[in-house]
Each structure stands twice: as C-alpha cells, then as structure tokens.
Amino acid sequence: xxxxxxxxxxxxxxxxxxxxxxxxxxxxxxxxxxxxxxxxxxxxxxxxxxxxxxxxxxxxxxxxxxxxxxxxxxxxxxxxxxxxxxxxxxxxxxxxxxxxxxxxxxxxxxxxxxxxxxxxxxxxxxxxxxxxxxxxxxxxxxxxxxxxxxxxxxxxxxxxxxxxxxxxxxxxxxxxxxxxxxxxxxxxxxxxxxxxxxxxxxxxxxxxxxxxxxxxxxxxxxxxxxxxxxxxxxxxxxxxxxxxxxxxxxxxxxxxxxxxxxxxxxxxxxxxxxxxxxxxxxxxxxx
Amino acid sequence: xxxxxxxxxxxxxxxxxxxxxxxxxxxxxxxxxxxxxxxxxxxxxxxxxxxxxxxxxxxxxxxxxxxxxxxxxxxxxxxxxxxxxxxxxxxxxxxxxxxxxxxxxxxxxxxxxxxxxxxxxxxxxxxxxxxxxxxxx
Numbered sequence: 001x002x003x004x005x006x007x008x009x010x011x012x013x014x015x016x017x018x019x020x021x022x023x024x025x026x027x028x029x030x031x032x033x034x035x036x037x038x039x040x041x042x043x044x045x046x047x048x049x050x051x052x053x054x055x056x057x058x059x060x061x062x063x064x065x066x067x068x069x070x071x072x073x074x075x076x077x078x079x080x081x082x083x084x085x086x087x088x089x090x091x092x093x094x095x096x097x098x099x100x101x102x103x104x105x106x107x108x109x110x111x112x113x114x115x116x117x118x119x120x121x122x123x124x125x126x127x128x129x130x131x132x133x134x135x136x137x138x139x140x141x142x143x144x145x146x147x148x149x150x151x152x153x154x155x156x157x158x159x160x161x162x163x164x165x166x167x168x169x170x171x172x173x174x175x176x177x178x179x180x181x182x183x184x185x186x187x188x189x190x191x192x193x194x195x196x197x198x199x200x201x202x203x204x205x206x207x208x209x210x211x212x213x214x215x216x217x218x219x220x221x222x223x224x225x226x227x228x229x230x231x232x233x234x235x236x237x238x239x240x241x242x243x244x245x246x247x248x249x250x251x252x253x254x255x256x257x258x259x260x261x262x263x264x265x266x267x268x269x270x271x272x273x274x275x276x277x278x279x280x281x282x283x284x285x286x287x
Numbered sequence: 288x289x290x291x292x293x294x295x296x297x298x299x300x301x302x303x304x305x306x307x308x309x310x311x312x313x314x315x316x317x318x319x320x321x322x323x324x325x326x327x328x329x330x331x332x333x334x335x336x337x338x339x340x341x342x343x344x345x346x347x348x349x350x351x352x353x354x355x356x357x358x359x360x361x362x363x364x365x366x367x368x369x370x371x372x373x374x375x376x377x378x379x380x381x382x383x384x385x386x387x388x389x390x391x392x393x394x395x396x397x398x399x400x401x402x403x404x405x406x407x408x409x410x411x412x413x414x415x416x417x418x419x420x421x422x423x424x
Contacts, residue, residue: 045295055355139297206328217353228297
C-alpha cells in the first residue's frame with residue numbers, strides 16, 4: 001500500500017499536469033476561434049469560385065488548357081497538410097490513414113507541417129519539398145506552395161496532384177480528406193459545387209475578353225484558393241482537435257486528483273484511527 | 288423577375304440580395320446588367336460597382352476578379368469590395384506608397400507573381416482612393 005507521502009507527491013504532479021493542459025486548452029480555444037472564422041469566411045468564396053468553374057467548364061475541352069489535361073501516367077504528387085505540433089488527438093494519425101488508402105503507394109510528397117513529414121520519412125517515401133506556414137494562415141505564404149505543385153504538374157514530373165488535408169466540420173468533428181487538385185476536373189468541381197450547377201453546365205456562356213483568357217486567369221486563382229482553403233480548414237481542425245484533446249486531458253487529471261485525494265484521506269483517517277487505538281489500548285493496559 | 292446579386296471576397300460575403308440592376312467594371316469597359324441577361328463570364332478590373340437596391344443606388348469600390356452572369360443571378364468574385372465609409376484614405380495612400388517602394392527596390396530579385404501581386408495591390412488601392420475622393424461627403 002502506498003504511503004501518505006507518495007500519494008501527496010502524486011497529487012501534486014497530477015495537479016501540475018492539469019494546470020499545463022488547461023493552459024494549452026485555453027490557448028487552443030483562442031486560436032480555434034480565429035482559425036474557424038477564417039475557414040468559414042473563405043468557404044463562401046471558394047464555393048462560388050468552384051461553381052463558376054463548374055459552370056464554364058462545360059464550354060471547354062480537356063485540351064484547351066494544360067491544367068485541365070488528363071494524362072495516363074500514374075505518377076502522383078501528394079500535398080500533405082499536417083500540424084507542426086502534436087497533442088491534437090488523432091488528427092495526424094487519421095490523415096495518415098486516409099493517405100494510405102487514398103493515394104497510390106509510390107506517390108511522392110510535398111509536406112506542410114512537421115508531423116507527417118516525419119511520418120513520410122519514416123516510411124521511406126520521397127519528400128520533394130517541405131513548406132512552413134505561419135499561424136494564422138497568410139494567403140501570401142500559401143501561393144508559393146500552389147505555384148510549386150502547379151509547376152511540378154506542368155513540367156510533366158507528375159501526372160496527378162492530390163491534396164490531403166483535414167476538413168473542418170465542427171469543433172468535435174474533423175474529417176481527413178484526399179482530393180485531386182490537378183488536373184482540374186469538371187466532375188470534381190461539379191460535385192463540390194453541388195446542385196445548382198447542373199442546369200447551368202448545359203448553358204452557353206459568353207466570355208469577356210475571350211474564353212481562353214478567362215480560363216487562363218480563373219484556373220490559377222482556383223488552384224490558389226483550393227490550396228489556401230485546405231490550409232485554413234486544416235488549421236481550424238488542428239486547433240479544434242487540440243482544444244478538445246486538452247480539455248479531456250484536463251478533465252481526466254481532475255478526476256484522477258479526486259480519486260487520489262479520496263485515497264489519501266482514507267489512509268490518513270486509517271492512520272489516525274490506528275493511533276487512537278494504540279493510545280486507548282496502552283491506557284487500558286496501565287489501569 | 289428579380290436579379291440576385293452576390294458579392295463575395297475571400298474574407299467575407301459582402302452582399303447577397305435581390306437588386307434591380309448592376310453596373311460592373313469589366314475589363315472591356317463598364318457593363319450594365321438587367322434581369323434576363325445572357326450568360327456571361329467576364330473578368331473585372333479595379334473600379335466602381337453600382338447596384339440599385341430598394342430604389343437606392345449603392346456604390347462600392349471593387350478590386351479585380353470575376354463576374355458570372357446568368358439570367359437571374361450575378362456572382363461577383365473579387366479581392367476587395369468596400370463602401371466609401373470603409374476606405375481609410377491615409378492608410379490606403381500609405382499602402383500604395385509602400386508597395387511602390389518595394390516594387391522599385393527589389394523588383395529584379397522578385398518573381399513575376401510577387402510583382403503581379405504588388406501591381407494588383409497598387410491598382411486596387413488606387414481605385415479605392417479615387418473612389419473615396421469622388422464620393423467623400
């Protein structure tokens with residue numbers, strides 16, 4: 001049986017842990033609010049952009065722009081957006097699982113975030129490039145990433161570029177996703193945009209100044225925003241997951257402290273009773 | 288038949304409601320849109336966007352972007368959309384000056400994207416400034 005001093009020491013250390021996790025929880029909660037707002041604000045723009053693209057896509061063939069061209073080769077590049085820090089629940093593990101089932105086994109990687117870069121290296125996969133993105137996500141830092149993967153695709157190093165990120169559903173739910181970024185496909189865009197585009201897709205559009213120019217300007221914009229949105233979604237997911245993980249850690253620590261305190265008090269009571277017993281026995285013997 | 292107008296920037300949805308007409312700053316000149324317009328996708332340049340909402344003309348300064356026009360809907364995607372009250376003259380001037388300086392000093396070492404971004408910033412800010420001065424109360 002543990003003695004009193006041991007238990008006291010354990011209570012103290014658990015208390016310290018609880019304090020730390022609580023501080024981390026509060027920090028994550030503050031960041032979470034900001035990141036969630038950013039993710040939600042960007043969604044509207046991304047959705048409309050996807051919609052416009054889906055609508056006008058029907059007017060173009062695959063050969064009209066190199067970014068639309070579907071190739072037969074199987075070389076795949078995956079842009080992985082993970083977190084720099086751990087302690088955010090099963091976020092990165094889930095994303096890794098999704099990548100394992102959603103990407104070809106010999107795909108190369110571009111990573112953002114330390115956690116899954118290490119994972120890629122451990123598995124012996126090739127990491128072509130690694131980027132760091134500040135928090136909160138600035139659009140300026142995301143553009144070079146989009147540019148880099150576009151270049152890789154256009155130069156013919158890869159036939160397909162996917163993007164693996166964690167979609168933010170709500171504070172308690174985040175879903176790992178792997179979506180195809182390049183070539184920009186009409187089906188994916190239509191699917192994402194949802195319902196209304198079905199009839200618009202069959203409609204003919206006029207273009208100003210001309211179709212090629214509009215498409216040439218809208219495609220890079222679309223890719224930039226797709227990558228940007230994936231980043232802000234991932235960031236919102238990260239902070240939410242961390243907040244939840246730290247909250248449950250704090251709760252567990254508190255529960256543990258309660259249990260330990262109970263045990264401590266029982267022992268203390270036991271010791272006092274034993275002492276009293278000894279005294280009364282001694283007194284009885286003296287009579 | 289109403290015309291539904293959506294103005295969306297990366298930061299937020301600026302406007303979404305039925306309007307009577309819209310005037311857009313297209314790259315090939317100003318463009319008036321009424322309900323039942325033919326399907327059109329156009330690039331926008333920084334300038335003034337005007338719409339008639341409940342009998343009142345509302346004017347916004349917009350940056351470059353796109354507009355998708357269908358019979359009953361106009362979707363404007365732009366990197367900036369601000370009313371007169373939102374534009375701060377001093378800070379906008381400051382932003383233009385900073386961007387121009389940056390463009391001058393290190394333009395040889397920057398890639399084309401960076402230059403394009405700065406130029407976009409300048410033209411967008413200039414449009415905002417021009418707009419502010421025109422409609423100052």
